[in-house]
Amino acid sequence: MFHLILFLFFGAICVAGAVNLLVQSHPINSALSLIAVMASLAAEYLLLGAEFVAAVQVIVYAGAVMVLFVITIMLLNAGAEERTKGSRVAILIGVPGVTIGGVLVAWTLLYRSNTRAVPIGALKGDPSDIARLLFHQFLLPFEVTSVLILIAIMGAVVLASRPEAVARGPRKDG
Amino acid sequence: MEIPLSCYLVLSGILFVCGVLGFLIKRNIITIFMSIELMLNGVNLSFVAFAAQWHALSGQVFVFFVMVVAAAEAAVGLAIIIAVYRTRETLNVDRVNLLKL
Numbered sequence: 001m002f003h004l005i006l007f008l009f010f011g012a013i014c015v016a017g018a019v020n021l022l023v024q025s026h027p028i029n030s031a032l033s034l035i036a037v038m039a040s041l042a043a044e045y046l047l048l049g050a051e052f053v054a055a056v057q058v059i060v061y062a063g064a065v066m067v068l069f070v071i072t073i074m075l076l077n078a079g080a081e082e083r084t085k086g087s088r089v090a091i092l093i094g095v096p097g098v099t100i101g102g103v104l105v106a107w108t109l110l111y112r113s114n115t116r117a118v119p120i121g122a123l124k125g126d127p128s129d130i131a132r133l134l135f136h137q138f139l140l141p142f143e144v145t146s147v148l149i150l151i152a153i154m155g156a157v158v159l160a161s162r163p164e165a166v167a168r169g170p171r172k173d174g
Numbered sequence: 175m176e177i178p179l180s181c182y183l184v185l186s187g188i189l190f191v192c193g194v195l196g197f198l199i200k201r202n203i204i205t206i207f208m209s210i211e212l213m214l215n216g217v218n219l220s221f222v223a224f225a226a227q228w229h230a231l232s233g234q235v236f237v238f239f240v241m242v243v244a245a246a247e248a249a250v251g252l253a254i255i256i257a258v259y260r261t262r263e264t265l266n267v268d269r270v271n272l273l274k275l
Contacts, residue, residue: 007177011185018192018212027204034208037189041215048182048226053234057218060241065211065248072252073204076259094198102191109180109187133235145242152246159253162260 007047013040025080027073031066038062052127182223189216203258203265207251214244 017037021030038061045054134142189212196209218237225233255265262270 004177007181011181014185015188015192018189021205021208021212022192022196022199027202027208030205030208034212037212038215041189041219044182044185044219045222047177048222050222050225050234050237053218053222053237056238056241060245061211061215065245068248068252069204069208072255076204076256076265078202078204078265091199094195098191098195098198102187105187106184109183113180129231130234130238133231134238137232138235138239141239145239149242149246152250156249156253159250160256 003047007044010040010043010047013037014044027078028070031069031073034069035062035066038066052130179223179227183220186216186219186223189213189219192216201266201268203255203267203270206267207248207255211244211248214240 014037017033017040020033021037024030024033038057042054042057042062045051045057193209193211193213193216196212197206200206200209218240221233221237221240225231225237258270259265264270
């Protein structure tokens with residue numbers, strides 16, 4: 001019962017934050033509601049027993065990625081978004097289509113699937129178990145992601161620096 | 175007290191649909207980018223829920239990889255947004271309709 005209450009509480013925060021992200025017009029409000037969504041998703045991961053994933057969710061997503069977003073919003077001095085024409089068609093077609101699709105998926109999952117119930121802490125997501133899997137079975141993907149991160153860092157530095165600074169190349173001081 | 179897996183999947187579906195809706199109706203490029211992150215989060219939740227049901231820890235490792243790729247993508251994407259803003263002086267996607275400067 002306690003488990004159900006926790007699930008519903010954090011699920012409600014998740015959905016409220018996601019809807020708030022849609023209705024807010026200023027990007028900084030959307031970013032803050034996205035942080036609320038990610039933090040309550042970390043609580044849902046804890047309910048599922050995924051301790052390591054919950055910690056990484058808070059540190060990487062709610063921490064690092066969202067700080068990057070907020071810094072970009074402040075750097076570009078983004079104001080409230082202006083309404084332009086052309087998005088009307090997207091609303092007219094997209095909202096009913098997405099609603100129908102969502103209801104269909106939810107109905108299929110709730111009534112036409114033979115999924116079992118998930119007990120609390122069903123699977124021990126200990127960091128040691130995750131690490132054993134990560135450094136034995138998934139060693140190659142793990143190393144490849146390090147190369148990916150390196151390339152992403154270089155790409156971000158090149159893209160975000162001023163074009164004339166990239167064209168001039170490294171400064172030669174005598 | 176056990177919670178059916180379907181509840182987790184429905185929650186993940188709701189988050190994903192909210193992300194798709196934001197991607198469609200938002201005009202600010204940063205908010206569109208945040209909608210993509212929301213979609214990734216919804217998928218991550220279903221990964222963890224299925225991992226718990228099938229007692230397979232590799233699902234959680236997959237979530238870890240998704241987070242790593244999403245962090246790299248956020249860094250590059252925000253750098254692209256800064257570069258676009260520097261040349262176009264706008265964040266509205268309707269005004270960014272040419273690849274050429």
